[in-house]
Amino acid sequence: MEKESIASIIQKQRELFESNRTKDVKFRLEQLNTLKKVIKKNEAAMYMAVYSDFAKSEFDTFMTELSMVYHEINLALKYLKEWCKPRKVASSLLHFPAKSYIYPEPLGTALVIGAWNYPLQLCLVPAISALAAGNTVILKPGEQSAESSRILAAMINSNFPDDYFHVIEGAADVSSQLLNHRFDKIFFTGSTTVGRIIYKAAAEHLTPVTLELGGKSPAFVFRDANIRLTAKRLVWAKFLNAGQTCVAPDYILVEKSVEGVLLEAIKSEIKRYYKECSLTENYTQIINDRHFERLSKLIDSGDVYCGGTRKAEIRFISPTVMYNVSFDDEVMKEEIFGPVLPVIAFEDIDVAIKAVKDRPKPLSAYVYTNNRKIVKKLIKEVSFGGGAINDSVMHLSNSNLPFGGVGLSGIGSYHGKTGFDTFSHFKSIYRNSFRFEPPLKYPPYTKAKLRLIRFLMR
Structure with a gap:
């Protein structure tokens, strides 16, 4: 893919996100339902692709890949409205009469780089989490499982607009081109060696990353x-x-x-x-x-x-x-x-x-x-x-x-609600009232006020 094409798709995804359309919960649910139908429709083709890459049976592919993909979609469809709700948290007496909330919001445009060993699951599960959280997604499958990469590109790119969810195929040079651009989130599954490269590239833009790596377990x-x-x-x-x-x-x-x-x-x-x-x-x-x-x-x-x-x-x-x-x-x-x-x-x-x-x-x-x-x-x-x-x-x-891993085996985690959280920012909101204003924080500062603050902040 040409550099200009990659830049164009990223820009279009950024513009769609800025339109606030992907933040609508109803829109997210519609897109997840569409993805579920697309996967179901292409299930036979995916079995053939994985067999071509691994000589892997249909039973094995469903058990280790598609069963988890369907489960993640169904989980998001069932609980997404609940996950998206603002959550009220406690406030101390010092804050009276204010209230405090946490609002989940999507990060923006996400880059998901999948791995070859489970080419469907390790691409689609994090992508599902990113879409559920309200992001736009560029998906880069592992090139070593070439047929699986092709079927993912064919079924996603023909059913979703490229400004929302798009697959970009290619080898390490394509990954390098992608990493030259700024994303709002990068999710990578693969080796520790490549994880270091991803982390270094992300640091140039201060992009948050999740790295699912490996190690000797x-x-x-x-x-x-x-x-x-x-x-x-x-x-x-x-x-x-x-x-x-x-x-x-x-x-x-x-x-x-x-x-x-x-x-x-x-x-x-x-x-x-x-x-x-x-x-x-x-x-x-x-x-x-x-x-x-x-x-x-x-x-x-x-x-x-x-x-x-x-x-x-x-x-x-x-x-x-x-x-x-x-x-x-x-x-x-x-x-x-x-x-x-x-x-x-x-x-x-x-x-x-x-x-x-x-x-x-x-x-x-x-x-x-x-x-x-x-x-x-x-x-x-x-x-x-x-x-x-x-x-x-x-x-x-x-x-x-x-x-997820720890240390050299990874940074961050996903699956279920944790996957939604991984692709979200949790915005802290402090909501005060005009009905009452305690004088405690205003001058003159006195020893009595300090004693009271100490007491209230215990």
């Missing part, structure tokens, strides 16, 4: 856990989307006494659900050759307990478990983002916690145990974006739980 397994069920849940969470999930368990920290039992249980679960040498409707491809080669090198760098089968011609890597792993190994130096699961044994919980804390704060963390003291200790001592006890990944599906 640990799963702690203790000897009192139900090992069979733990293995089942970990295998599902790790190998969902062939491990290309930002909140997937990146590695396991298991108590030494149950390491062997857990490894065998994981191996058994993998055999139950996945085929060693071929793609099935339960499994997906690696997104491209570059990531396939990167993951292959990680597998070759250590000891493989099970899996490790690769077929370059279809970008297939079987669910792989690595053992005899240390924090100094190659597989522990970066987020894996693929179907490779390292297992590290520990004997001292404090040593394990320190190893996690010595590294960047993860996006997620998971704890498998029935010991409440251990759960309390880990939640208190380890900083991470969000997580689960005796499960993995499922916290993402509860829209009442804000989703």
Whole structure:
């Protein structure tokens, strides 16, 4: 896309926003209903696009992508009027007879940059939040999932005016062009490396950002856990989307006494659900050759307990478990983002916690145990974006739980009401009356007045 075209669309979106049309709640509800109908109409085409990018089944695509998209739209349609209402807050006696309110208002023109690994969900869910909050939106999908990007552009650009909601496709050069312009909000999902670039560009315009990044998310397994069920849940969470999930368990920290039992249980679960040498409707491809080669090198760098089968011609890597792993190994130096699961044994919980804390704060963390003291200790001592006890990944599906990272794993959060809040400014309004005016704040300033102010401001 030409630079002039990008500038023109941004300007048109800014003009529409300044007209106040998008601030009307009725208008927002109409647009969300239209979007829901458009998605429903194009559902089959979206399944085909995701299959082309990942060889991903319709079931898997609905479960991990469209189900969350529909849920977010339905939630906004149901509660938007309530979310938009001014909220009265308490005032102290010092402010009598005034009253205080908080008014949510949209920020303006938002740029949403999606990610390739869940190309529908990670584009549409933040866009829904932005539209619900009353913003205009430019959406830039991840270019690596090319067919999914194309279907998003086709269905949105043919059903919405470009001054309101528009998809701009392209690679890194297009993102750079977009970032040269001033937006009122930037929402980015992707790697920490690119997140730094986004943050730096946004700083030039003092644009607020939400960064949904990643990191090495640990799963702690203790000897009192139900090992069979733990293995089942970990295998599902790790190998969902062939491990290309930002909140997937990146590695396991298991108590030494149950390491062997857990490894065998994981191996058994993998055999139950996945085929060693071929793609099935339960499994997906690696997104491209570059990531396939990167993951292959990680597998070759250590000891493989099970899996490790690769077929370059279809970008297939079987669910792989690595053992005899240390924090100094190659597989522990970066987020894996693929179907490779390292297992590290520990004997001292404090040593394990320190190893996690010595590294960047993860996006997620998971704890498998029935010991409440251990759960309390880990939640208190380890900083991470969000997580689960005796499960993995499922916290993402509860829209009442804000989703986001901390530190290098992200800035800000979204989903449900939190998504609406992320794309809103909350305007503080102090409303006084002409009926009464206390003399307290006016001269002459006396010790008696000061004592009274101290009392009222306690």
